[in-house]
Amino acid sequence: MNDTPIKPKAAERMKIPRQAMDARNAVARSASFAEVNLGFVEQVAMMEARRCLDCKDAKCVGGCPVAIDIPAFIDRVAVGDFAGAADVLLRDNALPGISGRVCPQEKQCEAKCIRGNKGGDPVAIGYLERFVADWAREHGDRRLCPPPKCEKKAENVAIVGSGPAGLTAAGELAKRGYGVTVFEALHEAGGVLVYGIPEFRLPKSIVRGEVESLQKLGVEIETNVVIGRTYTIDQLLGEMGFSAVFIANGAGLPMFLNIPGENLKGVYSANEYLTRINLMKAYDPNSSTPVMRAKEVVVVGGGNTAMDAVRVARRLGAERAMLVYRRSRAEMPARIEEVLHAEEEGIIFEMLADPAEILGDDGGWVRAVRCVRVQLGEPDASGRRKPTRIAGSEFEIPCQIVISALGTRANPLLTQTTPDLKTNQWGYIVTDENGMTSKGGVFAGGDIVRGAATVILAMGDGKKTAGAIDRYLSLNRRPT
Amino acid sequence: MTYQVLDARWLSPNVKRLRVRAPHVTHNCKPGQFVIVRALVDGERIPLTIADSDRAAGTIVLIVQVVGATTKALCALEAGQAILDVAGPLGKPTEIHPVRHAVLVGGGVGTAVIYPQAKALRDAGARVSAVVGGRTKPFVILEEELGRVCDDVFPCTDDGSHGFHGFVSDRLKRLIAGADVPVDLVLAAGPVAMMSAVAEVTRPLAIHTVASLNPIMVDGTGMCGGCRVTCGGHVKFACVDGPEFDAHLVDFKELTDRLTAYRAFENCAMERSA
Numbered sequence: 001m002n003d004t005p006i007k008p009k010a011a012e013r014m015k016i017p018r019q020a021m022d023a024r025n026a027v028a029r030s031a032s033f034a035e036v037n038l039g040f041v042e043q044v045a046m047m048e049a050r051r052c053l054d055c056k057d058a059k060c061v062g063g064c065p066v067a068i069d070i071p072a073f074i075d076r077v078a079v080g081d082f083a084g085a086a087d088v089l090l091r092d093n094a095l096p097g098i099s100g101r102v103c104p105q106e107k108q109c110e111a112k113c114i115r116g117n118k119g120g121d122p123v124a125i126g127y128l129e130r131f132v133a134d135w136a137r138e139h140g141d142r143r144l145c146p147p148p149k150c151e152k153k154a155e156n157v158a159i160v161g162s163g164p165a166g167l168t169a170a171g172e173l174a175k176r177g178y179g180v181t182v183f184e185a186l187h188e189a190g191g192v193l194v195y196g197i198p199e200f201r202l203p204k205s206i207v208r209g210e211v212e213s214l215q216k217l218g219v220e221i222e223t224n225v226v227i228g229r230t231y232t233i234d235q236l237l238g239e240m241g242f243s244a245v246f247i248a249n250g251a252g253l254p255m256f257l258n259i260p261g262e263n264l265k266g267v268y269s270a271n272e273y274l275t276r277i278n279l280m281k282a283y284d285p286n287s288s289t290p291v292m293r294a295k296e297v298v299v300v301g302g303g304n305t306a307m308d309a310v311r312v313a314r315r316l317g318a319e320r321a322m323l324v325y326r327r328s329r330a331e332m333p334a335r336i337e338e339v340l341h342a343e344e345e346g347i348i349f350e351m352l353a354d355p356a357e358i359l360g361d362d363g364g365w366v367r368a369v370r371c372v373r374v375q376l377g378e379p380d381a382s383g384r385r386k387p388t389r390i391a392g393s394e395f396e397i398p399c400q401i402v403i404s405a406l407g408t409r410a411n412p413l414l415t416q417t418t419p420d421l422k423t424n425q426w427g428y429i430v431t432d433e434n435g436m437t438s439k440g441g442v443f444a445g446g447d448i449v450r451g452a453a454t455v456i457l458a459m460g461d462g463k464k465t466a467g468a469i470d471r472y473l474s475l476n477r478r479p480t
Numbered sequence: 481m482t483y484q485v486l487d488a489r490w491l492s493p494n495v496k497r498l499r500v501r502a503p504h505v506t507h508n509c510k511p512g513q514f515v516i517v518r519a520l521v522d523g524e525r526i527p528l529t530i531a532d533s534d535r536a537a538g539t540i541v542l543i544v545q546v547v548g549a550t551t552k553a554l555c556a557l558e559a560g561q562a563i564l565d566v567a568g569p570l571g572k573p574t575e576i577h578p579v580r581h582a583v584l585v586g587g588g589v590g591t592a593v594i595y596p597q598a599k600a601l602r603d604a605g606a607r608v609s610a611v612v613g614g615r616t617k618p619f620v621i622l623e624e625e626l627g628r629v630c631d632d633v634f635p636c637t638d639d640g641s642h643g644f645h646g647f648v649s650d651r652l653k654r655l656i657a658g659a660d661v662p663v664d665l666v667l668a669a670g671p672v673a674m675m676s677a678v679a680e681v682t683r684p685l686a687i688h689t690v691a692s693l694n695p696i697m698v699d700g701t702g703m704c705g706g707c708r709v710t711c712g713g714h715v716k717f718a719c720v721d722g723p724e725f726d727a728h729l730v731d732f733k734e735l736t737d738r739l740t741a742y743r744a745f746e747n748c749a750m751e752r753s754a
């Protein structure tokens with residue numbers, strides 16, 4: 001970087017408009033699984049970075065669940081030192097290429113951005129994070145350099161589940177010299193990142209790249225192992241010789257609407273639909289995985305999962321891909337960018353509608369959803385406005401596929417087979433602030449502790465708990 | 481991990497027996513449990529019963545009937561080749577309670593399910609009879625193996641070419657009526673229509689009857705809900721709550737219907753692989 005540009009003065013910086021992210025053409029992409037966002041080129045990234053005011057009391061950092069030193073990495077981008085930027089990012093976040101794509105920045109770092117709160121647009125922190133991560137990947141993975149002086153530890157740690165929590169913990173523990181084995185129930189590592197979030201939002205090659213770098217660090221990944229069935233937690237800690245276990249098996253139990261007609265052919269949980277498409281590659285016409293395709297598809301829900309399912313349905317050829325949500329657009333928990341992209345792709349939003357029954361034809365196939373109009377009351381204690389049904393307002397939406405994307409709960413498979421693991425009333429594992437459970441040597445984090453949350457929180461848990469496991473094992477280590 | 485096929489032989493014109501290296505599955509596996517198998521890159525994950533397992537050798541036995549693209553690919557495997565993925569054991573094991581006389585009814589490839597159950601019930605001290613059916617003589621499988629672990633084996637064929645001429649449910653009815661030791665448990669595994677018929681035989685007699693259901697599955701861990709069945713008016717996920725359910729409570733009509741969900745697609749996939 002010999003021609004390092006000088007950063008402009010604050011007044012100059014305020015004049016730079018927020019740089020737009022180039023996206024694939026909306027018409028073309030509604031039939032394609034290629035990534036929608038195209039990323040910043042270097043010049044655009046540097047321009048965007050120069051918008052940052054380098055605030056003394058940078059509020060954005062407080063908005064980031066893992067407290068990335070945002071002004072520091074953006075400062076490096078502004079002067080074209082992308083490797084330096086990557087170093088800063090990777091200090092706090094092992095998987096920035098993932099979080100830069102899927103974090104709800106508009107509710108986190110960017111919501112707190114002082115420049116944004118002065119009446120302008122916030123700095124595009126997420127886009128810059130993604131840019132730096134992609135740059136680092138394209139220029140040789142920096143994390144492969146062996147971390148300084150990590151002496152091999154005697155203990156082995158078992159990790160249950162290979163989602164963002166499990167993968168992050170695996171990396172942290174491997175860097176500290178522990179033997180790490182990740183057990184994954186499915187045939188591919190990545191958790192929701194591979195079975196749930198579609199290719200057009202998070203290319204699987206990125207996840208695979210992250211998994212491969214962990215393997216290069218010495219992490220063993222054993223797929224097709226369902227803890228609780230293949231091995232119990234007690235067997236891991238006993239005969240299999242692990243000194244600690246980190247449970248990060250996610251919140252993978254799908255919720256259904258519990259209305260008549262839900263077992264008709266053509267009704268899916270979003271998990272099943274997305275798993276068939278993403279993990280089992282049903283979007284590829286040459287795959288032998290079946291998935292239903294239809295002209296009219298209704299997806300029920302308003303979160304990221306619903307948005308992913310409806311955009312997938314559109315890509316599989318639905319002429320009317322419709323989102324049915326009980327509240328209004330403002331209440332939808334999905335990332336704002338996904339809502340905008342969905343609209344551009346021609347997704348129909350049917351707000352303030354509550355499905356009451358799924359109607360079938362004589363052959364047992366879905367033919368319509370009967371919905372009731374709702375209105376929103378005053379905000380309740382949690383600040384959410386409770387929907388109430390309006391009598392006599394029923395209407396039918398013709399469709400051949402209904403996908404229920406109402407969220408997920410704790411899957412009881414593991415906890416049922418580990419009775420001494422304390423869970424709360426919803427089945428989530430109870431931990432202390434260090435991620436330690438009621439069972440000695442057993443830690444937990446991610447969605448199985450928090451309930452369905454976010455990728456960055458799961459990664460934060462993985463990192464924090466790895467530290468706690470290290471301390472726990474160090475304390476228990478007998479002097480040799 | 482490679483899931484190598486150690487030996488492979490045809491048991492009937494459309495059913496193949498594969499002994500597969502899968503040490504992790506043998507660790508805790510019990511009768512009634514199954515594995516999820518992937519045979520084709522980018523293809524489906526399908527459930528198959530663990531027909532036998534050997535912990536010391538680290539092997540399991542799968543008995544596969546050709547019905548579609550994935551089972552066809554599996555049945556094309558010979559010793560020395562490998563299966564892409566084998567996950568398990570999955571599902572709840574068969575509940576083995578002390579009973580006096582258990583009758584195990586196997587139709588077609590369902591016979592693979594009753595073989596390990598027969599062994600477990602025999603070890604638990606029960607009298608064990610097996611009723612096994614097939615279209616014609618070559619389609620009746622595992623008769624000899626079952627003969628070694630059961631007190632009696634009654635083969636049945638639709639055309640009378642071997643054993644009883646007629647349905648397994650009719651042979652069951654006769655067996656119950658003439659049994660010296662009263663029948664107090666019936667386990668059924670096979671085509672849905674067969675399991676449903678068995679349930680109707682035992683319902684008026686109030687004999688506890690358990691059916692091993694075979695809905696379409698994806699993950700096998702409770703994550704997708706694709707395997708849901710209605711049992712006693714409640715929705716259950718067969719991969720984690722089952723696959724065995726009280727046959728008198730199961731909604732067989734719904735199960736039959738749900739199994740046809742991908743018929744059109746399956747025909748295409750089968751043609752492509754032909």
Ligand SMILES: Cc1cc2nc3c(=O)[nH]c(=O)nc-3n(C[C@H](O)[C@H](O)[C@H](O)COP(=O)(O)OP(=O)(O)OC[C@H]3O[C@@H](n4cnc5c(N)ncnc54)[C@H](O)[C@@H]3O)c2cc1C
Pocket residue numbers: 102103104160161162163164165166183184185186190191192193196197225226227228248249250251252274304305306308335411413414445446447448452453454455456458701
């Ligand atoms: C469709 C969809 C879209 C989403 N979009 C976003 C988004 O845009 N932004 C965002 O921040 N968050 C998003 N989320 C939420 C986010 O993905 C989760 O909060 C996050 O993945 C949780 O991470 P985790 O590591 O706790 O678990 P998971 O990612 O759920 O991974 C758990 C892993 O454990 C495995 N497992 C389960 N049980 C066992 C067992 N018994 N033995 C072995 N392995 C087991 C599972 O197969 C899985 O691979 C989305 C979720 C979904 C479903």
Ligand SMILES: Cc1cc2nc3c(=O)[nH]c(=O)nc-3n(C[C@H](O)[C@H](O)[C@H](O)COP(=O)(O)OP(=O)(O)OC[C@H]3O[C@@H](n4cnc5c(N)ncnc54)[C@H](O)[C@@H]3O)c2cc1C
Pocket residue numbers: 514524526527528529530542543544545546547548549550551552589592593693694695696697723739740742743746747749750
């Ligand atoms: C718990 C369980 C244990 C099973 N054990 C065995 C076994 O030991 N040996 C064996 O040969 N088969 C077994 N099956 C059935 C086997 O899984 C299916 O035959 C297989 O999935 C068909 O896949 P395919 O791609 O070859 O055929 P496809 O072309 O996908 O399907 C052909 C027909 O098979 C039926 N079918 C499709 N998927 C399934 C499914 N997942 N389960 C049941 N039927 C299905 C449908 O009626 C379909 O029309 C079992 C099923 C379950 C649920």
Ligand code: SF4
Pocket residue numbers: 063064065066067068070093099100103104105108109110125126129456
């Ligand atoms: S990790 Fe997420 S919240 Fe934190 S800076 Fe990056 S995009 Fe913002």
Ligand code: FES
Pocket residue numbers: 696697698699700701702703704705706707708717718719720
């Ligand atoms: S197969 Fe997915 S929940 Fe049972």
